[in-house]
Amino acid sequence: MNVWKIARRHRALLLTGIVLGVAGAAATLAQPVVIGEMIEAVAADRSLTGPILLAAGLFAADAALAAAHAYAIGRAGENVVHDIRHTLAARLLRSRLASYNRWDQGDVFTRMVTDTSLARICMTQALAQIVTSAFMVVGGIALMAWLDPLLLATTLGCLSVASAVSLLLARQVRRVSVGNREDTSTFGSALMRVMGALPTVKASRAEARETAHLTGLAQRARRSGIRVSALSAMLTPAMNVGTQVALTVVIAWGMARVATGDMAPADLTSFLMYLFYLVSPLVMLFMSIAQFQQGRASVDRIAELGTIEQEDGGDGPEAAVEGHGLSFENVSFSYPGSDTVVLDGVSFTVPERGLTAVVGPSGAGKSTVFQLVERLYEPVSGTVRIGRTDTARMPLAQLRSLVGYVDQEHTLLRGTIRENLLYAAPDAAEADIDEALRMAHLTEVIAALPDGLDTELGERGSGLSGGQRQRLAIARSLLQHPRIVLLDEATAHLDGDSEAALHDSIATISRRCAVVVIAHRFSTITQAEKIILLDAGAVRATGTHADLTESSSLYRRLAEHQMATA
Numbered sequence: 001m002n003v004w005k006i007a008r009r010h011r012a013l014l015l016t017g018i019v020l021g022v023a024g025a026a027a028t029l030a031q032p033v034v035i036g037e038m039i040e041a042v043a044a045d046r047s048l049t050g051p052i053l054l055a056a057g058l059f060a061a062d063a064a065l066a067a068a069h070a071y072a073i074g075r076a077g078e079n080v081v082h083d084i085r086h087t088l089a090a091r092l093l094r095s096r097l098a099s100y101n102r103w104d105q106g107d108v109f110t111r112m113v114t115d116t117s118l119a120r121i122c123m124t125q126a127l128a129q130i131v132t133s134a135f136m137v138v139g140g141i142a143l144m145a146w147l148d149p150l151l152l153a154t155t156l157g158c159l160s161v162a163s164a165v166s167l168l169l170a171r172q173v174r175r176v177s178v179g180n181r182e183d184t185s186t187f188g189s190a191l192m193r194v195m196g197a198l199p200t201v202k203a204s205r206a207e208a209r210e211t212a213h214l215t216g217l218a219q220r221a222r223r224s225g226i227r228v229s230a231l232s233a234m235l236t237p238a239m240n241v242g243t244q245v246a247l248t249v250v251i252a253w254g255m256a257r258v259a260t261g262d263m264a265p266a267d268l269t270s271f272l273m274y275l276f277y278l279v280s281p282l283v284m285l286f287m288s289i290a291q292f293q294q295g296r297a298s299v300d301r302i303a304e305l306g307t308i309e310q311e312d313g314g315d316g317p318e319a320a321v322e323g324h325g326l327s328f329e330n331v332s333f334s335y336p337g338s339d340t341v342v343l344d345g346v347s348f349t350v351p352e353r354g355l356t357a358v359v360g361p362s363g364a365g366k367s368t369v370f371q372l373v374e375r376l377y378e379p380v381s382g383t384v385r386i387g388r389t390d391t392a393r394m395p396l397a398q399l400r401s402l403v404g405y406v407d408q409e410h411t412l413l414r415g416t417i418r419e420n421l422l423y424a425a426p427d428a429a430e431a432d433i434d435e436a437l438r439m440a441h442l443t444e445v446i447a448a449l450p451d452g453l454d455t456e457l458g459e460r461g462s463g464l465s466g467g468q469r470q471r472l473a474i475a476r477s478l479l480q481h482p483r484i485v486l487l488d489e490a491t492a493h494l495d496g497d498s499e500a501a502l503h504d505s506i507a508t509i510s511r512r513c514a515v516v517v518i519a520h521r522f523s524t525i526t527q528a529e530k531i532i533l534l535d536a537g538a539v540r541a542t543g544t545h546a547d548l549t550e551s552s553s554l555y556r557r558l559a560e561h562q563m564a565t566a
Contacts, residue, residue, distance in 0.1 A: 002303070003084060003119065003123075003299050003302050004299070006080065006083050006087060007080050007124075009083060010076045010079045010083075013075060013076040013079065014076040014124060014128065016072050017068075017069050017073035017124075017128055018073075018128050020069040021065070021066075021069040021128055021132035021135075022131070022132055022135050023061075024065030024066045024069055025132050025136040026135075026139070027062040028058075028062050028277060029136065029274075030058055031055065031058050031062075031273070032143070032269075032273035032277070033143070033270060034054050034055045034058060035269060035270065036270040038051040038052070039265060039266040040264075043266070073124050074124075074125075076124050077120040077124035078120070080119075080123055080124060081116050081119070084119065084120075084302060085112065085116055088111075088112055088116075088305060088306060089112070091306060091308060091310060094311050095308045095311070096308075096311055097377060098309075098335065098336040098377060099336075100308060103308070104189040105192050106189025106191060106192040107185040107186075107189050108305065109192065110184060110185040110188045110189075111304075114184065114298075115181065115298035115301050115302050116298070118294060118297075119298045119302055121291055121294075122292050122296060122298065125291070126288045126289075127288075129284055129285075129288035130285060130288045130289060132281075133282070133284045133288060134285060137281050137282055137285060140277055140281070141278075144278075147271045148254075148267060151250055151271055154250065154253065155246045155250060158242050158243075158245045158246035158249060159239075159243065159246055161242060162238050162241060162243070163239070163242070165238045166239055166286040167286070167289070169238065169286075170289040172231050173290040173293050176227045177228050177293065177297045178297040179227075180221065180225050180228050181298060181301060183217070183220050186217055186220075187214070187220075187221050190213065190214055191214060194210045194214070231290075239282050240279070243278070243279045243282070247276075250275055254268040255268070311375070317395070318395060318398045319389055319393045319398065321386055321387050321389045321398075321402070322387050323387030323388045323389075324352030324353075324386075324387050324514070325349060325386070326373065326384075326386055326484055326514060326516065327349045327384075328348050328349075328372075328382065328383075328384055329347055329382055329383040329384075329385065330345050330346070330381070331345070331347070331372065331379045331382030332344050332380050332381045332382055333368060333372060333377065334380055335377070342365050342537050343365045343369070343372075343537045343538075344537045344538050345538065346365070346382070346538065346539055347382075348532050348539055348542060350514050351514060351529070352387075352483075353512070354510050354511075354528075355506060355507070355510040355517065355527055355530075356514065356515070356516045356517070356528055356531070356532065357518075357524065357527075357532070358516060358518050358519075358531075358532045359525055359531060359555070360533055360534035360535050360540075361558065363536075364534040365534055365537045366488075366534055367518065370405065370488055370516075370518065372384055373391070373405075374399070374403060374405050375392075375396060386402055401480060402482055402483045403483070403486060404478060404480055404482035404484070404485040404486065405486045406470075406473045406474050406476075406477050406485075406486065406488060409460075412457060412464075412469055412473065413457075414458060416451075416454050416457065417446065417449075417452075417453050417457060417472065420472060420476060421453065421479065422479065424476055424477065424480045425480045425481075428479045433453075435478075436475040436476075436478040439475070439478055439505045439508055440471040440472070440474045440475035440505055441471060442468070442475055445464075445468055471502065474502075474505070484514045484515075485513060485515045486516050486517075487506075487516070487517040488518045489518055489520070499521075499524075503523070503524065503527060522545075522559055525545060528544075528545070531543060531544065533548060533552060533555055535554055540554055541555065
């Protein structure tokens with residue numbers, strides 16, 4: 001992702017703001033000349049009406065142009081940061097899971113929120129200020145040269161040392177700003193880590209340890225932030241010292257020359273005004289350079305996040321899906337960057353209707369099978385088909401509309417129950433909503449809530465019990481009318497009554513489409529018309545519960561272990 005290319009989309013508004021700023025600077029530069037004319041008019045006993053009206057016009061124009069400049073640059077900045085955030089958000093949401101999982105969520109958040117704000121300053125406000133301040137400085141120096149080259153040479157001699165020091169400071173500001181951004185991101189990542197596991201932190205009595213850890217990271221960010229502030233704070237005094245020395249020399253030498261008649265009082269007045277006018281633009285120039293350097297560090301961090309790998313095939317014409325059911329054909333898979341084989345030549349078929357259970361010990365590759373069906377990851381080799389159609393040929397939107405997926409975490413989002421329920425099918429009719437709730441045995445649960453479907457849920461669906469969250473996730477998947485429903489540990493957190501109710505729901509759903517469930521409870525497994533036994537990434541056996549009980553020693557061990565722990 002090219003951040004500067006995004007900024008160039010708004011170059012017309014940015015250039016308009018810069019032109020307004022330059023015009024305002026020109027109005028400012030004309031003011032000392034008019035003041036000089038007023039002094040000459042007084043000395044020559046001429047009318048002051050013309051110079052006064054001209055000066056008033058310049059003051060008004062300066063104010064109006066400054067306001068228009070600030071608005072145009074501010075609007076351009078907001079447009080730029082909006083487009084960057086829009087582009088980044090879209091890329092993150094369409095990123096490959098393998099690539100996204102390599103990033104720390106706190107760092108991603110910092111880059112999306114804080115770094116984009118700093119990039120806005122860099123690419124609009126600081127850049128425009130550099131141009132307008134440079135114009136003001138160059139224009140002021142040119143007019144000072146026109147008034148008196150000797151006084152200008154003296155002035156530049158005093159200011160050159162201060163300018164050199166300011167440039168060195170600006171370079172150092174960028175260097176320490178990069179470190180401060182990294183320290184801030186590290187703190188944000190650590191904070192999100194513990195806040196996402198707050199019950200575990202409390203249960204482990206780790207509040208003091210985590211507080212100490214966060215305090216240490218905050219202290220590191222504080223130290224690097226103080227270094228940025230210290231270097232930035234020296235920019236203005238460095239220029240002020242040079243300006244004050246120049247002002248002292250100009251006043252002393254200029255008054256001496258006026259006394260001897262070598263310089264007109266009006267010219268000295270104009271020259272001193274230009275010197276005063278030069279102070280603020282010089283300070284702003286170097287401060288803007290420092291801001292630009294700080295912002296460049298943020299731009300680089302945003303561009304780095306923009307390189308996150310994207311999923312292929314998100315859009316495009318839908319493929320013709322022939323037939324129903326699901327099949328794996330000699331599928332092998334390893335997670336990116338790992339040599340460990342997770343699936344090794346896996347082949348099986350799932351009928352177009354009915355309940356199929358995928359069973360096996362932990363680490364057998366069961367959840368990976370579901371992730372490959374959803375194309376959250378791509379197989380290293382082999383083919384996954386829905387009907388007779390290779391899922392790799394389908395646009396992701398089409399594929400995921402055909403597959404309802406409930407993951408192990410039964411993930412819900414902060415918001416209302418209705419918003420969570422409609423997440424995969426925002427245009428679902430009320431009749432479909434009622435049917436999905438009935439099939440998930442949630443009708444009475446929702447009716448008992450004071451606000452019904454408009455009840456607000458907290459993070460990860462807090463406000464509902466574990467079993468209720470699970471059934472809500474299942475109802476959500478049913479609303480998209482999938483051909484295949486994937487349930488990862490569907491009954492893991494249900495009590496006996498809820499489990500029995502869900503079994504009835506699964507039986508109902510499986511008469512309409514294919515239901516594939518990863519299960520450890522044999523109360524679920526024994527209901528399946530087909531069982532696929534996985535171990536060490538390979539299919540060891542397929543069949544019914546009776547078939548596998550008779551033919552597979554591994555299946556019998558799993559059954560005996562489950563019975564012993566039930």
